[in-house]
Amino acid sequence: xxxxxxxxxxxxxxxxxxxGADAVYIGFKDDTNARxxxxxxxxxxxxxxxxxxxxxxxxxxxxxINTYPQPEGWERWRKAVDMAAELQADAVIAGDMGVxxxxxxxxxxxxxxxxxxxxxxxxxxxxxxxxxxNIRRAVLPRVLSLSQVKHVAQxxxxxxxxxxxxxxxxxxxxxCHLSSYITDESPNTCGACSPAKAVRWEQKGEVLESxxxxxxxxxxxxxENAGYPTLCKGRFDVADHIYHALEEPTSLNTLELxxxxxxxxxxxxxxxxxQRSPAYVExxxxxxxxxxxxxxxxxxxxxxDPEWMAVLANxxxxxxxxxxxxxxxxx
Amino acid sequence: MQLSIGSILFFWPRETVYDFYQRMTQSPADIIYLGETxxxxxxxxxxxxxxxxAKELSGSGKQVVLSTLALLEAESEMKTLRNICDNxxxxxxxxxxxxxxxxxxxxxxxxxxxxxxxxxxRTLQVLHKQGLKRWVMPVELSANTLGLILKDAARLxxxxxxxxxxxxxxxxxxxxxxxxxxARSRDLPKDDCQFVCIxxxxxxxxxxxxxxxxxxxxxxxxxxxxxxxxxxEVGKMAELGVxxxxxxxxxxxxxxxxxxxxxxxxxxxxxxxxxxxxxxNGYWYGDPGMLTVPA
Numbered sequence: 035x036x037x038x039x040x041x042x043x044x045x046x047x048x049x050x051x052x053x054g055a056d057a058v059y060i061g062f063k064d065d066t067n068a069r070x071x072x073x074x075x076x077x078x079x080x081x082x083x084x085x086x087x088x089x090x091x092x093x094x095x096x097x098x099i100n101t102y103p104q105p106e107g108w109e110r111w112r113k114a115v116d117m118a119a120e121l122q123a124d125a126v127i128a129g130d131m132g133v134x135x136x137x138x139x140x141x142x143x144x145x146x147x148x149x150x151x152x153x154x155x156x157x158x159x160x161x162x163x164x165x166x167x168n169i170r171r172a173v174l175p176r177v178l179s180l181s182q183v184k185h186v187a188q189x190x191x192x193x194x195x196x197x198x199x200x201x202x203x204x205x206x207x208x209x210c211h212l213s214s215y216i217t218d219e220s221p222n223t224c225g226a227c228s229p230a231k232a233v234r235w236e237q238k239g240e241v242l243e244s245x246x247x248x249x250x251x252x253x254x255x256x257x258e259n260a261g262y263p264t265l266c267k268g269r270f271d272v273a274d275h276i277y278h279a280l281e282e283p284t285s286l287n288t289l290e291l292x293x294x295x296x297x298x299x300x301x302x303x304x305x306x307x308x309q310r311s312p313a314y315v316e317x318x319x320x321x322x323x324x325x326x327x328x329x330x331x332x333x334x335x336x337x338x339d340p341e342w343m344a345v346l347a348n349x350x351x352x353x354x355x356x357x358x359x360x361x362x363x364x365x
Numbered sequence: 366m367q368l369s370i371g372s373i374l375f376f377w378p379r380e381t382v383y384d385f386y387q388r389m390t391q392s393p394a395d396i397i398y399l400g401e402t403x404x405x406x407x408x409x410x411x412x413x414x415x416x417x418x419a420k421e422l423s424g425s426g427k428q429v430v431l432s433t434l435a436l437l438e439a440e441s442e443m444k445t446l447r448n449i450c451d452n453x454x455x456x457x458x459x460x461x462x463x464x465x466x467x468x469x470x471x472x473x474x475x476x477x478x479x480x481x482x483x484x485x486x487r488t489l490q491v492l493h494k495q496g497l498k499r500w501v502m503p504v505e506l507s508a509n510t511l512g513l514i515l516k517d518a519a520r521l522x523x524x525x526x527x528x529x530x531x532x533x534x535x536x537x538x539x540x541x542x543x544x545x546x547x548a549r550s551r552d553l554p555k556d557d558c559q560f561v562c563i564x565x566x567x568x569x570x571x572x573x574x575x576x577x578x579x580x581x582x583x584x585x586x587x588x589x590x591x592x593x594x595x596x597x598e599v600g601k602m603a604e605l606g607v608x609x610x611x612x613x614x615x616x617x618x619x620x621x622x623x624x625x626x627x628x629x630x631x632x633x634x635x636x637x638x639x640x641x642x643x644x645x646n647g648y649w650y651g652d653p654g655m656l657t658v659p660a
Contacts, residue, residue, distance in 0.1 A: 102484035104506070105513035132487030153482070156437045158446075158463035166491065177543035182438050205540040205587070206436055209480050211505040212540050212580070215589055215654035220505055222482065247653060250573040270579060271572045272550050279571050279582065280546060359543040 035296055035303050037326060038096070038195060039319050042074040042308035047084050049316040050093075054323025057094035059127060060084060061225075061308060065107065066114040067098045068151060069308040070225030078117055085121055094124035098308075100149035101225040102130045112136060119144045127173070129153070129208055134167040147195070148172035151221065153208030157189035164191040171195055173304060175206045176286060177359050184298040193301040198288050199318055200306025201351060202358055204266050204281040212265055217247045228264045235260075244268070261352055285350035286358045289322070290338040292329050314349055321345050366603055366630050368623065369396035369530065371613040372432035372458075374538060375583060376562035379409040385614065386418060390425040392620055393627040396609060397422055400432040400449065402460050402478070404545070404584045405442050406558065412445050416452055423455065435460040435480045436541040436585065456498070469495035479504050479532055480541070486517030489527065499528035501611065504537045504593070507651035508601060515606050528608035534596065534622065535613025536568060536581050537589040537654065546571075546582040566616040578643070579655075589654060594644035597660040599629045 039055035041047035050058045061067025063075040076084060081097075088095045097118040103111040111133050118126045119141040126144055128134050129151035137144055148154055148163045150173040163169045171193040174183065187194050203210070207221070214220035217232040232247040242254040244263035251268035254260045261267065261283040270279040288295065288303070295303065303326075305318055321342045329336045347353055370389055373382065389397060399422070400415050401407050410418070415431065423429040431449050434442055443463065450457055450467045459465045460478035468475040479501040483489050489500060502511055511529070518524035547569055548558040568581035568588055578590030595602070599610060612619075612626055647656030 102482055104484050104510050105486065105517050108485060108487070130482065130484065130488060131491040132485045135487060135491050152462075154462060156443060156461075156463050158437075158443060158466040159461060162462050162466040162469075166495075177436065177541075178438055179543075185440060204544060205542045208482060209435070210540040211503075211537075211654070212587060214505045214648070215537070215539055216579070218651070218653050222484065222503075223505060249577060249579060249655075250575050253574055265579075269574065271574055271576065272569060272582065275550070276574060279550065280542075280587070281544070 035292075035300060035326060037319070037322055038302050038304040040200075040305055040308040040310065040315060041084065042069060042071075042310065043312070044076075044080055044084060044087075045312040046308075046310070046315045048087060049312040050319050051088055051091050053316050053319040055093055055319055057096055057124065057302070058084075058088055059096040059098050059308070061098045062114050062117065064110055064114070065225045066101055066103075066111050068100050068149075068221050068225045070101070071230070071309055074309060081117070081121055085123070095121075096125045096127055096147065097121070097123045098127045098149065099133060100127050100129045100151045102151075102222045103132065104223065108132075115141065115144075125170070131166075134163070134169070138167045145170050148192075149208075150175055150197070151208040153206055155186075155206065157186050157191070160186070160190050160192055171301065173197075175208070176203055177206045180291065180294055180298065180360050183295075183300065187299040194299070195302035195304055196288070196295060196300050197286055198303035198305055198322060199346060200285055202281070202284060202286040202356065216249050216265055228262070233263055259352060267351075282354070283352035284354045284356045285346075287343070287346050287350065287355035288357060288360060289325050289342060289346065291357070291360060292325060293333060293336055296329070296333075317345055317349055366599070366607060367395035367609045368393065368627050368630060369398060369609050369611045370394045370623065371532070371535070371611045372398045372400050372402050373614045374403055374536070374586065374588070375566055375568060375614075375616070376404070376407045376560070377409070377566055377616070378563060381566075381616075382410055383418070385619070386422060388620060389623075390422060390427065392623045394427060394612075394623050396428045396430060398430045398432045398458055402432045402435050403586045404562070405434060405439070405445065406560065407562065407584075409563075412448050416449070419452070419455055428456070430456045430458050430476055432458040432478065433460050433464045435478070435538075437461050437463045438543070458501075465492065465495060472496065474498040476530075477501065479538065486514050486521055489514065489518055490521055490523060493523050493527055497527060499530055499609065501530040501532060504532050504539070505648055505654065508598070508605060508649050509651055511607075512605050524606075529606065530609035530611055531595065531602055531607050532593070533599070533602070533610045533612060534594055534626065535592060535615065536583075537593045537648075538586055539580070539589055540587040542585050542587070545585050546587065547584050550582065589645065591643055591645040591655060592641070593646065593648070593654070594641065595646055595649055596626060596629055598646070598649055599626065600632075603630075
């Protein structure tokens with residue numbers, strides 16, 4: 035399985051390449067990608083440098099152009115696709131049908147991957163994108179169980195990539211407007227969820243409050259670990275009971291499922307986190323490289339090494355991990 | 366402009382559903398969407414029941430459209446989708462690209478529901494070429510963006526061949542998950558959910574710890590905490606070229622709501638009622654959806 039790693043900056047890209055990525059994915063410095071954060075991403079000069087660094091080490095470079103252009107922004111998305119083609123990127127990762135349509139018409143040789151933002155959770159949807167846009171690969175939303183992934187893989191006209199590790203979207207990607215309901219930005223429209231500009235922290239006596247555009251997302255007692263107020267990971271009141279009504283702060287970790295993913299014909303595993311530091315990327319990529327190599331050497335006796343799991347738990351949200359939709363209580 | 370009643374997004378008892386549609390056939394609505402769009406475990410009405418009901422209602426002089434599931438994961442759900450698409454003669458609303466694929470392969474016309482991501486005219490054109498007759502604008506888009514999309518569609522030469530529908534009233538469908546949040550609220554696993562959604566005919570309020578309504582839990586769907594209400598905007602919709610105004614079913618007062626919308630659309634309401642306290646309309650103005658912007 036190919037190990038696809040995030041690069042939000044050139045140092046992060048180097049960390050990914052040097053620690054065993056088979057492919058890295060980047061975004062350009064605007065709202066054409068789903069990690070549109072200040073200080074992140076690549077302009078054309080940096081992207082060229084990134085490409086050189088990756089190519090010299092036989093690592094592929096993918097470009098994420100995976101948000102949904104609105105009429106006023108169309109030119110930026112068109113330029114992003116042209117730029118990726120000019121760079122001769124190994125693939126463009128896109129979700130919008132307008133963008134995919136433009137890419138396949140203007141640059142028929144440019145390989146296209148359907149972004150997780152395209153929200154294709156079944157093989158009929160994959161057929162649509164394959165037949166109309168000749169996509170080569172699709173990234174599956176984090177909503178499927180293992181048996182569902184297997185079923186999709188058996189009928190899919192294209193290669194499949196699944197999320198391996200990182201922040202966990204609890205909602206089907208590409209179809210979540212929670213962030214724009216509270217703030218004015220969402221992943222689809224702006225490439226941002228629970229944007230930093232809307233976050234406010236308030237210390238009230240011994241209680242620390244996190245707010246998103248004024249809406250109270252969580253309250254922390256002294257000594258409690260306070261997490262970034264991603265709105266689906268706060269504590270809310272449902273029927274007079276205050277709890278993580280949608281999801282706990284936690285990261286997805288599928289490392290122990292490597293044998294099953296491989297058996298189900300998954301072609302690539304993806305590490306989330308273009309917004310993360312080079313040190314994070316280095317640790318996570320190194321562990322996953324070791325795990326995949328260990329599996330390749332001796333598939334029969336593959337076991338998730340507790341040391342690997344400890345490293346991954348340590349860099350996870352809330353220092354805990356989950357198998358997400360792969361675990362039974364979700365289904 | 367025409368008035369539509371969207372599919373019932375909540376889980377209601379069988380008799381409540383039949384009674385609702387009985388009453389709606391008497392309402393001034395022009396179009397009725399029906400079918401299960403949220404969760405395949407909701408089977409108070411089975412697919413055959415929905416198909417039979419749709420047939421029956423189509424005799425009432427209203428356009429009847431069958432709506433399909435928004436998040437398809439299992440083969441059984443694909444089978445249901447194919448059954449619905451194989452119905453003879455009724456228009457289908459695809460709420461997932463699987464529906465678009467199945468319908469376009471058959472060469473059948475379709476409506477693209479609000480969970481199909483149409484954010485620009487090029488995407489709309491791609492789908493128009495596959496058989497799209499009508500689209501429901503994604504709920505997070507604004508009036509301004511809608512105007513620009515329709516202008517681009519005119520420039521691309523197909524604007525007059527597609528109808529535009531706007532979700533104008535009700536709790537907004539905002540997200541879909543593998544996880545069932547209603548079951549989670551009762552500490553039940555999803556595969557033994559005991560169909561508890563039926564206890565919440567308008568979903569389950571999810572408030573902040575300061576009691577501000579934030580979202581509404583509806584099984585695997587998360588909806589807006591407040592009701593979205595574009596009643597005062599129907600005039601603007603007509604100007605923009607909107608063809609259909611959608612009202613989403615609520616458990617009570619639907620007749621009054623439908624009448625009010627119809628009167629506003631016909632210009633008969635001399636004084637458009639101010640939107641109810643707590644209703645929101647932010648998205649329409651390009652603001653956070655939860656906000657209430659004075660008309």
